[in-house]
Amino acid sequence: MSRMISYEKKNTPIHKLSGFTKLVFFLLWCLASALTFDTRILIAMIIIGAIVYIISGTKWKQVSSVFIAIMFFMVINLVCIFFFAPFQGCEIYGSRTDIAHLFAGYTLTKEQLFYEFNVFIKYFTVIPSVFIFLVTTDPSELAASLNGIGVPYMIAYSVEIALRYIPDVQDEYHKIKNAQEARGIEMSSKGNLLSRIKNTSAIIFPLLFTTMERIDVVSNAMELRGFGKKKKRTWYSKRSLQTADYLVLAFIICFFAATMIITFWDGNRFYNPFI
Amino acid sequence: MNTASPIIEFSDVSFKYRAQTQPTLKNINLKIYPGQKVLIAGQSGSGKSTLAHCLNALIPCSFAGDMSGSLRVDGKEPSKLGVFGMSQTVGTVLQDTDGQFIALTVAEDLAFALENDNVPQEEMVEKVADVADKLELSDFLSNAPGALSGGQKQRVSLGGVMALDVKVLLFDEPLANLDPATGKRTIALIDELLKREDLTVIIIEHRLEDVLYKDVDRIVLMEDGQIVADMHPDEMLCTDLLPCHGIREPLYIAALKAAGAKLKPSSHPQHIETMDVGEYKSKVKEWFESSNISRMKSMADTILSVSGVSFKYDASRQIIRDVSFDIKRGEMISLVGKNGAGKSTLASLICGFYKPDSGKISFYGQDLKEKSIKERGEKIGYVMQSPNQMISKPMIYEEVALGLEVRGVPENEIKERVNNILKICGLYPIRNWPVSALSFGQKKRVSIASILVLDPELLILDEPTAGQDYQHYTEIMEFLCDIRKKLPVTIMMITHDMHLMLEYTDRTLVLTDGRLLMDAKPEEVLTNDGICERAYLKRTSLYDLAQKCDIKEADEFVARFIESERAIGKQEK
Numbered sequence: 001m002s003r004m005i006s007y008e009k010k011n012t013p014i015h016k017l018s019g020f021t022k023l024v025f026f027l028l029w030c031l032a033s034a035l036t037f038d039t040r041i042l043i044a045m046i047i048i049g050a051i052v053y054i055i056s057g058t059k060w061k062q063v064s065s066v067f068i069a070i071m072f073f074m075v076i077n078l079v080c081i082f083f084f085a086p087f088q089g090c091e092i093y094g095s096r097t098d099i100a101h102l103f104a105g106y107t108l109t110k111e112q113l114f115y116e117f118n119v120f121i122k123y124f125t126v127i128p129s130v131f132i133f134l135v136t137t138d139p140s141e142l143a144a145s146l147n148g149i150g151v152p153y154m155i156a157y158s159v160e161i162a163l164r165y166i167p168d169v170q171d172e173y174h175k176i177k178n179a180q181e182a183r184g185i186e187m188s189s190k191g192n193l194l195s196r197i198k199n200t201s202a203i204i205f206p207l208l209f210t211t212m213e214r215i216d217v218v219s220n221a222m223e224l225r226g227f228g229k230k231k232k233r234t235w236y237s238k239r240s241l242q243t244a245d246y247l248v249l250a251f252i253i254c255f256f257a258a259t260m261i262i263t264f265w266d267g268n269r270f271y272n273p274f275i
Numbered sequence: 276m277n278t279a280s281p282i283i284e285f286s287d288v289s290f291k292y293r294a295q296t297q298p299t300l301k302n303i304n305l306k307i308y309p310g311q312k313v314l315i316a317g318q319s320g321s322g323k324s325t326l327a328h329c330l331n332a333l334i335p336c337s338f339a340g341d342m343s344g345s346l347r348v349d350g351k352e353p354s355k356l357g358v359f360g361m362s363q364t365v366g367t368v369l370q371d372t373d374g375q376f377i378a379l380t381v382a383e384d385l386a387f388a389l390e391n392d393n394v395p396q397e398e399m400v401e402k403v404a405d406v407a408d409k410l411e412l413s414d415f416l417s418n419a420p421g422a423l424s425g426g427q428k429q430r431v432s433l434g435g436v437m438a439l440d441v442k443v444l445l446f447d448e449p450l451a452n453l454d455p456a457t458g459k460r461t462i463a464l465i466d467e468l469l470k471r472e473d474l475t476v477i478i479i480e481h482r483l484e485d486v487l488y489k490d491v492d493r494i495v496l497m498e499d500g501q502i503v504a505d506m507h508p509d510e511m512l513c514t515d516l517l518p519c520h521g522i523r524e525p526l527y528i529a530a531l532k533a534a535g536a537k538l539k540p541s542s543h544p545q546h547i548e549t550m551d552v553g554e555y556k557s558k559v560k561e562w563f564e565s566s567n568i569s570r571m572k573s574m575a576d577t578i579l580s581v582s583g584v585s586f587k588y589d590a591s592r593q594i595i596r597d598v599s600f601d602i603k604r605g606e607m608i609s610l611v612g613k614n615g616a617g618k619s620t621l622a623s624l625i626c627g628f629y630k631p632d633s634g635k636i637s638f639y640g641q642d643l644k645e646k647s648i649k650e651r652g653e654k655i656g657y658v659m660q661s662p663n664q665m666i667s668k669p670m671i672y673e674e675v676a677l678g679l680e681v682r683g684v685p686e687n688e689i690k691e692r693v694n695n696i697l698k699i700c701g702l703y704p705i706r707n708w709p710v711s712a713l714s715f716g717q718k719k720r721v722s723i724a725s726i727l728v729l730d731p732e733l734l735i736l737d738e739p740t741a742g743q744d745y746q747h748y749t750e751i752m753e754f755l756c757d758i759r760k761k762l763p764v765t766i767m768m769i770t771h772d773m774h775l776m777l778e779y780t781d782r783t784l785v786l787t788d789g790r791l792l793m794d795a796k797p798e799e800v801l802t803n804d805g806i807c808e809r810a811y812l813k814r815t816s817l818y819d820l821a822q823k824c825d826i827k828e829a830d831e832f833v834a835r836f837i838e839s840e841r842a843i844g845k846q847e848k
Contacts, residue, residue, distance in 0.1 A: 209663045
């Protein structure tokens with residue numbers, strides 16, 4: 001029973017960076033990935049992402065199930081693009097090179113394949129950064145950082161509490177699921193899909209009620225210790241930026257600027273190998 | 276003894292919750308002086324928690340209602356200062372140590388109140404180090420809550436409120452979720468703090484014997500929103516006030532009374548260790564010799580057999596090591612051990628939630644290895660600690676029927692079986708009630724009924740009485756005894772409660788660090804010093820009493836006393 005996408009304490013250069021740095025890096029990185037369709041940049045980002053992933057010491061089992069879920073949606077996305085816009089690639093790159101006629105109005109073209117390849121690798125630029133961000137950022141430090149860049153502390157602390165309870169809620173979910181399965185409420189792949197969806201309520205409601213109870217206790221405990229009575233609060237785990245943080249920040253800002261220049265330099269978001 | 280002015284003064288305080296018609300507190304007059312340690316005892320609904328909430332201003336600030344009379348805490352009025360203002364004077368330690376662990380590490384949790392008070396970071400770090408030092412938490416500052424033992428968590432919650440230099444420490448059932456040895460340490464820690472620091476301590480608890488492990492200045496007994504007694508423990512224990520108001524006396528006191536001894540305050544009955552039993556000795560011996568015991572050894576078939584089972588979640592920590600035991604049909608068994616000893620994991624292995632790495636679990640000689648969770652669930656029922664973790668339907672009937680419905684049992688059979696179980700569980704008259712209208716004890720019954728309806732032969736209950744007061748504890752346990760008479764079911768309970776284990780179970784399995792340390796009768800376990808120490812159990816005070824009265828067969832003494840208690844209990848019904 002491994003805990004998914006929750007913070008795990010380790011001693012890597014990535015973990016040592018301040019939450020603020022990682023937050024800025026993460027936001028600019030995703031923005032860059034969203035804006036560009038330049039294959040060269042995307043490939044460069046995949047390589048950088050993979051290196052950072054390795055440095056961060058993230059384990060496969062920490063992220064595997066979420067990764068598989070994303071892959072599932074990615075395949076649906078790619079298939080849908082083909083069915084709804086089979087010649088999107090041709091339109092974008094301004095040429096048409098047929099590979100094979102499939103059926104009715106659907107023909108596989110090199111341009112479409114290349115376009116969908118770009119969409120595909122875009123996923124792979126963002127996914128590792130999300131994982132790395134979640135598993136290497138101490139929620140309380142993140143909250144301190146958010147508060148530091150002007151987010152009200154009530155909101156910042158809510159984010160922290162939400163992240164802090166991901167593992168607890170996961171444990172509770174497993175416990176309840178097991179007990180309900182022992183009662184005969186089948187949740188494993190043996191049951192059919194419809195009854196599984198129906199049976200989910202047997203887990204969700206108890207989970208909800210126990211979570212509510214927990215919220216009640218926590219909010220009382222927080223109030224008893226003076227949360228929310230002053231306009232400002234300080235943070236025990238706030239870290240001042242170190243040299244490494246400044247270097248990373250400088251890098252991501254330059255990197256972002258560079259990607260934007262390369263992407264929009266010729267007035268087109270797409271890198272065109274068909275010219 | 277105190278010439279100083281009281282730090283807490285209730286004069287004629289009454290309080291009525293908005294949703295209720297009757298006041299929960301009625302004309303309370305109570306003075307508590309600086310440096311005192313006061314135990315507030317009473318059944319659920321006696322108003323003891325309400326009284327505590329007045330001190331930290333949760334009443335009237337968070338729970339609305341009408342309050343009259345005047346209350347002063349350290350010269351201030353809680354209702355005017357509000358919850359935040361009072362948190363600077365009264366530090367409240369809640370029952371649920373997991374729930375009140377707000378932050379991700381020990382250090383941050385200790386700092387939480389300071390953070391909210393906008394204390395600069397450097398000052399905060401110093402203060403946290405200081406508090407951690409006092410509570411011996413310095414080595415754990417960067418640990419996460421999950422990596423702490425129950426006792427350490429308790430110290431963290433204590434540190435969290437002490438960081439603010441409070442004057443009064445208020446403990447709301449601090450022992451409820453702790454194993455007995457950890458509970459004992461917590462009480463010792465509170466005592467030490469009281470001696471070292473300038474504090475006043477108020478403890479709300481119904482586990483009286485455990486609190487009395489260290490000196491208490493006064494016991495305030497509440498019933499029905501009023502204070503019925505306010506005495507020194509030595510005096511209180513000599514009266515029958517405690518049992519009359521639903522509070523369990525320390526076992527040695529009950530035994531002395533059963534033996535016909537007239538207790539006197541001058542013998543200092545507060546602690547068995549220091550009590551002067553000289554004049555009661557002969558009575559106790561006489562009683563011991565005149566009583567006897569009718570115990571039967573279970574000769575029934577083996578229902579469940581666990582042999583050589585080992586298990587680990589990951590390579591780093593072995594949770595269960597080579598555990599073997601048998602359970603006979605019809606037995607009532609307790610599984611005990613300190614927090615984190617592997618009790619729940621063992622239950623999970625039996626239910627098939629996890630697969631053992633090695634060893635065999637068989638049911639009536641049949642290996643369970645290939646059986647799925649669902650298949651095992653038809654023979655082995657598992658009841659989780661909180662009924663809220665199990666109940667998913669809005670109506671009682673639907674909830675109990677759920678397990679049969681998903682198994683495709685025909686409707687008329689469902690109806691018959693559900694109604695039958697509801698009758699056995701005493702839920703039939705309220706079968707059409709919504710679950711939300713039930714009390715905790717009733718919900719617990721519903722969750723047990725929803726398992727019993729599947730007709731399991733073995734029922735495993737995880738902490739069936741955790742956090743319940745004596746009255747509810749008795750209600751749940753008598754219910755289980757009753758079930759056992761009506762249905763051919765074998766029961767295994769995971770528990771922290773030494774009383775439960777002594778009083779209700781035939782046999783005890785002691786688990787420590789994943790190993791089975793002992794498999795014996797409860798009285799043998801609880802009179803064995805070595806085992807108690809290693810398993811974080813608490814040796815029963817009956818053992819000490821037997822020793823003091825020169826009775827050599829301490830376990831026999833314990834067994835005879837429990838037997839006679841049971842007999843008295845039956846007569847009363």
